Amino acid sequence: MMSIKDKVIVIMGASSGIGEATSKLLAEKDAKLIIAARRLDRLEAIKEAFPEAEIHIQEADVTNYEDVQKVVGLAMDTYGRIDVLYNNAGIMPTAPIVEGHRDEWKKMLDINIMGVLNGIAAVVPIMAEQKSGHVIATDSVAGHVVYPGSAVYCGTKFAVRAIMEGLRQEQRENNIKSTIISPGAVATELYTTISDKEVAEALHQDQLESGLTSEDIASAVVFVIDTPARMSVNDMIVRPTGQPV
Numbered sequence: 001m002m003s004i005k006d007k008v009i010v011i012m013g014a015s016s017g018i019g020e021a022t023s024k025l026l027a028e029k030d031a032k033l034i035i036a037a038r039r040l041d042r043l044e045a046i047k048e049a050f051p052e053a054e055i056h057i058q059e060a061d062v063t064n065y066e067d068v069q070k071v072v073g074l075a076m077d078t079y080g081r082i083d084v085l086y087n088n089a090g091i092m093p094t095a096p097i098v099e100g101h102r103d104e105w106k107k108m109l110d111i112n113i114m115g116v117l118n119g120i121a122a123v124v125p126i127m128a129e130q131k132s133g134h135v136i137a138t139d140s141v142a143g144h145v146v147y148p149g150s151a152v153y154c155g156t157k158f159a160v161r162a163i164m165e166g167l168r169q170e171q172r173e174n175n176i177k178s179t180i181i182s183p184g185a186v187a188t189e190l191y192t193t194i195s196d197k198e199v200a201e202a203l204h205q206d207q208l209e210s211g212l213t214s215e216d217i218a219s220a221v222v223f224v225i226d227t228p229a230r231m232s233v234n235d236m237i238v239r240p241t242g243q244p245v
């Protein structure tokens with residue numbers, strides 16, 4: 001079994017929240033990391049916090065396929081293989097459908113769905129050739145249940161769930177694992193992507209009071225990465241104990 005310290009792990013959306021917490025936890029475990037996000041300064045801060053760790057940083061927007069290819073190229077140029085891709089970038093603008101926030105809908109589709117597909121397109125041919133690999137995506141409880149005010153967001157997360165299950169079926173014989181991590185309420189910066197500031201602040205307060213931490217979800221990601229090759233955790237829902245939905 002390959003230990004975490006031997007694994008080459010690419011993390012998209014690594015600059016804050018779950019991505020940042022996962023990057024730090026994996027750095028502590030001596031993984032070989034390529035971390036990417038739009039905010040280069042945040043990536044540099046993570047790298048500086050772990051001077052002994054093998055961390056390579058790359059500025060990237062997941063909606064830009066060329067950016068994603070550059071991240072994958074950096075991993076391949078440095079290590080010659082990729083063991084894990086973690087597609088973590090996402091946004092969560094919420095509003096009733098009747099308000100018709102079409103610009104927000106498009107942004108959600110581009111980041112939450114195309115961002116994941118861009119990562120898959122860039123890395124899966126490499127993993128298929130290696131006959132090994134692991135693709136992980138941050139999904140959501142919203143990928144399993146639908147609730148008012150979040151129909152489009154839920155739609156993007158249902159889509160990721162379907163895509164990742166399709167990937168599992170298509171690539172299982174190449175020993176490629178597919179995992180979605182579906183968090184419930186987590187105290188991250190995701191609330192800042194909601195345009196209605198009152199709704200955003202109420203959600204944030206609720207997450208701070210009764211939600212999980214980014215570190216809680218990071219520990220789940222590390223758990224699935226550290227499973228033996230024969231074992232594939234395909235779907236993990238991680239809710240706060242008291243969450244009703």
